[in-house]
Amino acid sequence: MDMRKLGLIGGMSWASTAIYYEKINRIVGQRLGGRHSAPIVIDSLDFEPMAAAMGEGDWDFLTETLRASANRLVDAGAESLVICSNTMHKLHARLSEEIAVPILHIGDVTADAMQEAGVHKAALLGTRFTMSEPFMRDRLRSHGIELILPDPERMAEIDRIIFEELVKGEARVESKRTMKTFLTNMEKTGIEAAVLGCTELVMIVNPNSNVVPIFDTTTIHAEAAAEWVLADAA
Template structure:
């Protein structure tokens, strides 16, 4: 079994999900007392959040690249960045290590195509929804993307950082997310990507008939696939 290097803490709420899914899946496949081989480095998110607001992505990339090197030196056979937004600096992180960075957009695009979804809605932080690093990479894989309106993007982003990253699950926010999901479906989305790894904590499959692609779970399962090959 290969060792997964998990770059976590952004936020730690979703990092818990990664750890749980990876271990549950390894045990389901191998049985007994098997669990995933994981090295995790959980960062302090607050300084990174301020750098995000300052659009200081070079500093963020430099910091996370350094963490990835630590994981590799500790024996990681791959790097998993446990967040969607920080894949904006995935090229910088990949350049810093010799082991592969398992890209969340590639894993999600693969799952969307497997399910036959060629046009999807995208929920996430402002950076994920508005910057080209996410939607453009999906389109390169043949998956078209719909994003919420400008006002709804602000709502989605506010809920992520002011509630979900703090473990707050608000019913009114869930209702707003479901409204936004339905609006994207009206604009042609066949499914919706939960493109922030915390969103799956708030919106679950039973909340709507719209198919949802939970990036935290998809990404974690992809890492297990690679770890067990």
């Protein structure tokens, strides 16, 4: 089987990186059968200093951290990269100019899935950086998708859940209920769908049991990565 080698820039957080690894390998195994798994190299970063740098607005440190990670993966034979984090896609354009292999953008593949479903407007849920800064909204807008934001109180609570619970691998029942309530209330405002714009949110939001269609960027990104791995397989 001539599969292509994928590199994952992970650890942001380890919990969502594990989801990527499992989903990609399950797709490859289902497609090829037998004991096949995907050729993947992972560079899993320590999220504590990265979270601190985000809080301080030190994006130069974060850029250098991801650049070094990407280069380690390329040196290890990766032919394409996936950044296992929505927030770190703020650095996608800069890294793409400097890294020798393509980096699959989470926003592009999410927009493709939304267009296929006929959805052109949705609520964006994620970290405060992903929700309040334009890098994700602008990317999807370039595909004809409009993203709207929760109110400031909901934004703050979603960000707290992500950074205080989910990145530690904690999926608390009360946070699942909170997100269910948020989505129910947002549905009443007339939104068509919701985008889980944080790779950990799928830990507490079931895309298949909500009042509005849910576009889980983690699953969509992982599925696109698996398709890339399998593109040359025969």
